[in-house]
Amino acid sequence: VLQLMLPKQTVRTIYDIDLEALRASGIRGIMTDLDNTLVGAKVPLATPELGAWLEGVRAQGFQVVVVSNNNESRVRAFAEPLRLPFVSRARKPLNAAFAKALGMMGLRAHEAAIVGDQMMTDVLGGNRLGLYTILVEPIAAADESFFTRNVNRNLERAFLSRLRKKGMMK
Numbered sequence: 001v002l003q004l005m006l007p008k009q010t011v012r013t014i015y016d017i018d019l020e021a022l023r024a025s026g027i028r029g030i031m032t033d034l035d036n037t038l039v040g041a042k043v044p045l046a047t048p049e050l051g052a053w054l055e056g057v058r059a060q061g062f063q064v065v066v067v068s069n070n071n072e073s074r075v076r077a078f079a080e081p082l083r084l085p086f087v088s089r090a091r092k093p094l095n096a097a098f099a100k101a102l103g104m105m106g107l108r109a110h111e112a113a114i115v116g117d118q119m120m121t122d123v124l125g126g127n128r129l130g131l132y133t134i135l136v137e138p139i140a141a142a143d144e145s146f147f148t149r150n151v152n153r154n155l156e157r158a159f160l161s162r163l164r165k166k167g168m169m170k
């Protein structure tokens with residue numbers, strides 16, 4: 001179980017992801033969480049900086065799909081102006097939404113990465129399916145939902161301390 005909680009890579013923000021290295025390792029598609037990964041959980045639209053980054057990602061030949069546990073109206077309002085395909089109410093860490101996103105991209109698991117800010121949803125689900133998992137620091141932790149703040153983050157802290165004790169994570 002501990003191995004499944006462990007991201008393949010940890011970065012501070014999406015902008016710190018080494019896209020060249022991802023390409024070189026055969027990754028062709030990027031699934032990304034929305035809330036607190038791309039923008040704060042209470043921020044409705046992309047920042048100009050994010051828009052430019054996404055353009056760059058796509059110019060490098062990556063497909064991008066937003067995979068979010070949030071509801072359709074939130075995810076659609078965010079993703080459509082960016083022309084990003086999305087899966088809402090994804091119920092991560094369950095497999096179905098990840099499998100759906102792979103189908104949308106026409107890729108297999110080892111050709112896709114998942115970027116997200118939660119070990120309990122993004123990393124656990126992605127690892128179980130064989131995606132390349134990238135954990136980012138949450139953008140605005142204060143804006144998290146009650147469940148995320150009180151349940152997922154507590155579990156995450158417990159896992160992190162065990163991973164650190166075993167020397168599996170800094």
Ligand SMILES: [Mg+2]
Pocket residue numbers: 033034035036037116117118
């Ligand atoms: Mg998130």
